[in-house]
Amino acid sequence: MFAAENGLKGDPRLQAISDAIRVVPHFPKPGIMFQDITTLLLDHKAFKDTVDIFVDRYRDMDISVVAGVEARGFMFGPSIALAIGAKFVPLRKPRKLPGEVIAETYDLEYGSDCLEMHVGAVQPGERVIVIDDLVATGGTLSAAIRLLERVGAQVVECACVIGLREVKGQRRLNGKPLYILVEPREIDGCY
Amino acid sequence: MLQRALIFSSSNPICSQLPTTAPPDNTVFPKRNGGWIIPFSSYQLPAFRLRNYRRTLLPPLCSASDSAANRPNMASQDEQDPRISNISSAIRVIPDFPKPGIIFQDITTLLLDTKAFRDTIDLFVERYRGKDISVVAGIEARGFIFGPPIALAIGAKFVPMRKPNKLPGEVLSEEYSLEYGKDTMEMHVDAVKAGERALIIDDLVATGGTLSAAIRLLERVGVHVVECACVIELPELKGRERLGEKPLFVLVSST
Numbered sequence: 001m002f003a004a005e006n007g008l009k010g011d012p013r014l015q016a017i018s019d020a021i022r023v024v025p026h027f028p029k030p031g032i033m034f035q036d037i038t039t040l041l042l043d044h045k046a047f048k049d050t051v052d053i054f055v056d057r058y059r060d061m062d063i064s065v066v067a068g069v070e071a072r073g074f075m076f077g078p079s080i081a082l083a084i085g086a087k088f089v090p091l092r093k094p095r096k097l098p099g100e101v102i103a104e105t106y107d108l109e110y111g112s113d114c115l116e117m118h119v120g121a122v123q124p125g126e127r128v129i130v131i132d133d134l135v136a137t138g139g140t141l142s143a144a145i146r147l148l149e150r151v152g153a154q155v156v157e158c159a160c161v162i163g164l165r166e167v168k169g170q171r172r173l174n175g176k177p178l179y180i181l182v183e184p185r186e187i188d189g190c191y
Numbered sequence: 192m193l194q195r196a197l198i199f200s201s202s203n204p205i206c207s208q209l210p211t212t213a214p215p216d217n218t219v220f221p222k223r224n225g226g227w228i229i230p231f232s233s234y235q236l237p238a239f240r241l242r243n244y245r246r247t248l249l250p251p252l253c254s255a256s257d258s259a260a261n262r263p264n265m266a267s268q269d270e271q272d273p274r275i276s277n278i279s280s281a282i283r284v285i286p287d288f289p290k291p292g293i294i295f296q297d298i299t300t301l302l303l304d305t306k307a308f309r310d311t312i313d314l315f316v317e318r319y320r321g322k323d324i325s326v327v328a329g330i331e332a333r334g335f336i337f338g339p340p341i342a343l344a345i346g347a348k349f350v351p352m353r354k355p356n357k358l359p360g361e362v363l364s365e366e367y368s369l370e371y372g373k374d375t376m377e378m379h380v381d382a383v384k385a386g387e388r389a390l391i392i393d394d395l396v397a398t399g400g401t402l403s404a405a406i407r408l409l410e411r412v413g414v415h416v417v418e419c420a421c422v423i424e425l426p427e428l429k430g431r432e433r434l435g436e437k438p439l440f441v442l443v444s445s446t
């Protein structure tokens with residue numbers, strides 16, 4: 001569900017966040033309009049507002065874990081975790097985490113990929129939010145949800161800065177609520 | 192209570208050169224294969240803590256060098272900030288990762304300790320706030336965990352320094368040496384402007400190769416790198432010397 005439909009309608013911060021995101025056509029391949037959040041990170045106020053909106057939402061929801069998806073989830077998740085008093089748990093590509101891990105594979109357009117989490121980082125019954133910069137098909141977030149549920153955690157919500165068209169209108173992913181700040185911007189109507 | 196065991200083997204050559212450390216008082220498990228079986232306490236609010244059993248820690252370097260000789264200003268034990276010991280204890284040590292002989296400093300356990308993680312960020316923020324720093328550059332990927340909270344707190348931009356082919360816009364590239372072979376680091380060219388003052392953040396400095404590449408990237412576009420900042424230093428790998436005149440500030444020094 002988009003933030004604008006859920007209490008933040010007309011919030012000027014959302015427009016500024018959207019404007020701060022750069023669109024790079026045909027990256028990583030022709031036809032893809034890449035939503036580049038690095039320009040958002042250069043705009044201190046817009047970056048701070050992004051974090052503040054998530055913090056305001058999750059502060060009183062008794063969340064003890066913020067799980068961030070490598071690597072752009074790492075840019076947003078820790079600040080949110082620190083502000084709400086939660087642990088930060090990185091969900092990483094294979095063979096990056098040094099300790100004992102559990103792994104979950106997921107499908108890509110061509111082939112598959114894998115997400116790992118440290119055993120023991122999250123305890124059964126903990127309330128978790130999952131953070132990434134963008135949700136497209138939801139494949140990565142679905143893998144993250146499965147990982148966390150396998151250790152008995154309760155995924156309260158998935159939160160992303162940007163949500164692509166495929167998820168517009170979907171309020172849930174794998175049965176979990178989805179919270180999104182902005183839609184991708186078009187360039188010259190050629191999305 | 193859920194308990195898991197972490198098994199630390201001391202059978203590899205590097206480990207045998209280290210001073211042996213007695214296990215903490217609350218260890219009740221016997222030795223096995225030369226190592227200790229240590230209880231992994233389950234997380235209980237408000238803080239989860241995993242002890243760093245491995246070795247004696249040097250006093251942390253609480254101030255970076257400003258002299259041309261770059262001799263570190265070693266803080267005495269009396270001057271150690273009280274937050275440092277909890278930060279150090281929260282870091283997990285994993286032998287033989289990613290390969291035999293390497294002792295890996297795992298900061299993910301620090302991120303599970305809400306107070307220690309907050310203290311880590313606070314220590315950097317206290318040092319850099321009000322110093323007219325407009326750029327915090329973080330090195331992929333663990334620099335992305337510490338850099339943004341610092342940038343937000345001191346009013347700076349965050350600039351990710353990434354592996355090749357991740358950044359979508361026009362980039363500058365810098366090659367650097369690894370133990371075997373080379374790697375490349377990239378930065379968006381328009382992320383920074385000449386004359387800006389920057390910090391570079393990573394979780395750990397070993398040989399200093401990665402930090403040096405980041406310094407070169409930023410200096411190529413006229414940015415002034417004020418300091419490099421890391422949670423952990425491995426002084427035996429001489430990263431501080433490799434950085435030459437560029438100051439290095441760390442919280443924990445680990446041998």
